[in-house]
Amino acid sequence: xxxxxxxxxxxxxxxxxxxxxxxxxxxxxxxxxxxxxxxxxxxxxxxxxxxxxxxxxxxxxxxxxxxxxxxxxxxxxxxxxxxxxxxxxxxxxxxxxxxxxxxxxxxxxxxxxxxxxxxxxxxxxxxxxxxxxxxxxxxxxxxxxxxxxxxxxxxxxxxxxxxxxxxxxxxxxxxxxxxxxxxxxxxxxxxxxxxxxxxxxxxxxxxxxxxxxxxxxxxxxxxxxxxxxxxxxxxxxxxxxxxxxxxxxxxxxxxxxxxxxxxxxxxxxxxxxxxxxxxxxxxxxxxxxxxxxxxxxxxxxxxxxxxxxxxxxxxxxxxxxxxxxxxxxxxxxxxxxxxxxxxxxxxxxxxxxxxxxxxxxxxxxxxxxxxxxxxxxxxxxxxxxxxxxxxxxxxxxxxxxxxxxxxxxxxxxxxxxxxxxxxxxxxxxxxxxxxxxxxxxxxxxxxxxxxxxxxxxxxxxxxxxxxxxxxxxxxxxxxxxxxxxxxxxxxxxxxxxxxxxxxxxxxxxxxxxxxxxxxxxxxxxxxxxxxxxxxxxxxxxxxxxxxxxxxxx
RNA sequence: UGGGGCGUGGCCAAGUGGUUAAGGCACCGGGUUUUGAUCCCGGCAUCGGAGGUUCGAAUCCUCCCGCCCCAGCCA
Numbered sequence: 001x002x003x004x005x006x007x008x009x010x011x012x013x014x015x016x017x018x019x020x021x022x023x024x025x026x027x028x029x030x031x032x033x034x035x036x037x038x039x040x041x042x043x044x045x046x047x048x049x050x051x052x053x054x055x056x057x058x059x060x061x062x063x064x065x066x067x068x069x070x071x072x073x074x075x076x077x078x079x080x081x082x083x084x085x086x087x088x089x090x091x092x093x094x095x096x097x098x099x100x101x102x103x104x105x106x107x108x109x110x111x112x113x114x115x116x117x118x119x120x121x122x123x124x125x126x127x128x129x130x131x132x133x134x135x136x137x138x139x140x141x142x143x144x145x146x147x148x149x150x151x152x153x154x155x156x157x158x159x160x161x162x163x164x165x166x167x168x169x170x171x172x173x174x175x176x177x178x179x180x181x182x183x184x185x186x187x188x189x190x191x192x193x194x195x196x197x198x199x200x201x202x203x204x205x206x207x208x209x210x211x212x213x214x215x216x217x218x219x220x221x222x223x224x225x226x227x228x229x230x231x232x233x234x235x236x237x238x239x240x241x242x243x244x245x246x247x248x249x250x251x252x253x254x255x256x257x258x259x260x261x262x263x264x265x266x267x268x269x270x271x272x273x274x275x276x277x278x279x280x281x282x283x284x285x286x287x288x289x290x291x292x293x294x295x296x297x298x299x300x301x302x303x304x305x306x307x308x309x310x311x312x313x314x315x316x317x318x319x320x321x322x323x324x325x326x327x328x329x330x331x332x333x334x335x336x337x338x339x340x341x342x343x344x345x346x347x348x349x350x351x352x353x354x355x356x357x358x359x360x361x362x363x364x365x366x367x368x369x370x371x372x373x374x375x376x377x378x379x380x381x382x383x384x385x386x387x388x389x390x391x392x393x394x395x396x397x398x399x400x401x402x403x404x405x406x407x408x409x410x411x412x413x414x415x416x417x418x419x420x421x422x423x424x425x426x427x428x429x430x431x432x433x434x435x436x437x438x439x440x441x442x443x444x445x446x447x448x449x450x451x452x453x454x455x456x457x458x459x460x461x462x463x464x465x466x467x468x469x470x471x472x473x474x475x476x477x478x479x480x481x482x483x484x485x486x487x488x489x490x491x492x493x494x495x496x497x498x499x500x501x502x503x504x505x506x507x508x509x510x511x512x513x514x515x516x517x518x519x520x521x522x523x524x525x526x527x528x529x530x531x532x533x534x535x536x537x538x539x540x541x542x543x544x545x546x547x548x549x550x551x552x553x
Numbered sequence: 554u555g556g557g558g559c560g561u562g563g564c565c566a567a568g569u570g571g572u573u574a575a576g577g578c579a580c581c582g583g584g585u586u587u588u589g590a591u592c593c594c595g596g597c598a599u600c601g602g603a604g605g606u607u608c609g610a611a612u613c614c615u616c617c618c619g620c621c622c623c624a625g626c627c628a
């Protein structure tokens with residue numbers, strides 16, 4: 001708990017100064033996704049930054065859909081985004097905002113700029129506009145339509161809006177500077193014609209505002225004090241400021257940029273994630289291998305883990321790649337503290353305890369968590385026949401105790417929360433495969449130390465053969481087998497890990513887990529953290545992440 | 554080659570002229586442990602490079618090198 005010792009970032013410094021100078025009285029931020037895909041871990045950082053700042057300074061954060069391009073947007077995304085932000089545990093101030101709510105206002109501001117001789121209707125097509133724009137090193141040249149009278153531009157804008165002009169034939173442009181070293185300032189497009197219905201405004205509009213003409217004004221309308229976005233928008237800032245300076249806005253928002261989150265072994269680009277979904281490389285946006293919020297949730301990653309991880313990241317202007325291990329640390333940390341313990345045998349091998357009664361059994365009451373009394377207890381049925389994991393048995397009696405702390409013929413091992421047992425012989429089928437182990441218990445060793453002369457090699461998990469449930473376990477590996485899947489010349493799809501999903505059926509889990517519901521987290525002892533899948537009615541557990549594994553074979 | 558931004562250990566990152574250069578992840582030792590987990594101890598950099606200013610520089614100046622972003626009627 002060293003939160004108050006955490007150094008403040010550059011945005012907090014700006015806010016502190018603004019507050020001190022009286023330039024700002026209420027800190028208002030916003031999280032402004034375009035509803036053209038699902039939220040991913042990169043958005044989570046932005047969400048934590050924006051909502052976190054608002055919370056820290058007693059202000060508010062808006063959830064605003066930047067729905068200025070109906071071509072790519074969909075209500076499915078709107079709903080998914082709302083669900084994800086809520087699930088992460090954040091609450092926006094007031095109603096949800098939509099850029100499309102401001103279309104009328106934006107339109108009249110466009111007319112205002114035309115009247116100020118700061119905007120004009122341009123008939124250059126896309127190709128010509130590109131030529132006129134110049135290059136990184138060569139200045140552009142003025143559009144032949146640049147000096148068109150305001151009245152004419154006004155009329156043309158009206159026609160564009162009404163659908164009287166074909167798509168691609170005309171745009172409304174800001175009149176700034178075609179020779180600006182910043183290409184974004186070379187008469188950027190404010191409106192383009194799209195004769196397309198919008199998910200919220202229907203077919204009211206045939207023109208839609210561009211990002212640059214909309215964003216700062218949206219912020220101003222909402223009273224956003226600090227408009228925080230990622231680094232790639234830095235070059236748009238002068239344009240943002242130009243509109244803020246030249247329009248009669250209700251407030252004067254400022255834009256600040258920080259480095260977006262990149263994680264190795266995955267991609268955090270909506271475009272690429274959409275491609276994975278569309279081309280069915282994964283099951284959907286919420287596939288447990290996806291870095292989407294919904295995928296992580298289905299995988300079993302908790303909202304707390306995501307938030308703690310995001311809070312561990314710096315808000316700075318460097319663009320690095322965070323090691324997936326850092327994320328995994330927070331996933332494990334939260335689950336270790338909060339997940340109930342349970343036993344699940346993933347590759348069952350039958351063990352018959354010959355000196356244990358056939359007709360009776362016992363119930364061992366054990367804690368739900370080693371150091372969380374509030375997580376209750378569970379009851380483990382014990383009987384003559386149990387399952388252990390095939391990996392926890394070896395016929396090789398030469399294995400040292402240090403190297404193999406599991407069951408070996410003739411030696412002892414502790415069954416977690418139960419007896420110490422010894423393996424006596426193996427039973428095989430016709431093909432030579434071991435089908436059963438016959439062993440024996442050491443009496444009076446439940447909850448008690450081993451008697452003199454007996455030393456268990458280690459502790460292994462188990463489950464009652466008769467009184468346990470069948471389940472399926474899904475184990476995931478990273479989606480990409482290269483740290484920077486989108487680095488090289490080749491497509492990132494070339495680096496998809498073909499073995500990222502392993503489905504194991506016929507696992508045996510302690511009976512209590514038949515009551516597990518989606519969202520319940522468990523630690524399957526000695527294996528890892530699992531959560532019940534949120535799809536279908538079968539008893540399926542997704543492996544969120546394995547336990548740390550430090551021993552060297 | 555124009556403009557903008559950035560370079561501190563394997564990764565993330567504090568640091569705003571005087572500190573033994575924080576912290577986290579990873580890694581390496583060791584201890585505890587009925588989870589090879591957790592937990593606990595300990596180890597682990599002279600700051601992209603070269604000059605310069607200064608009693609003193611990661612922090613200031615100069616030059617150089619490297620990386621990222623911008624030439625959508627995407628956001």
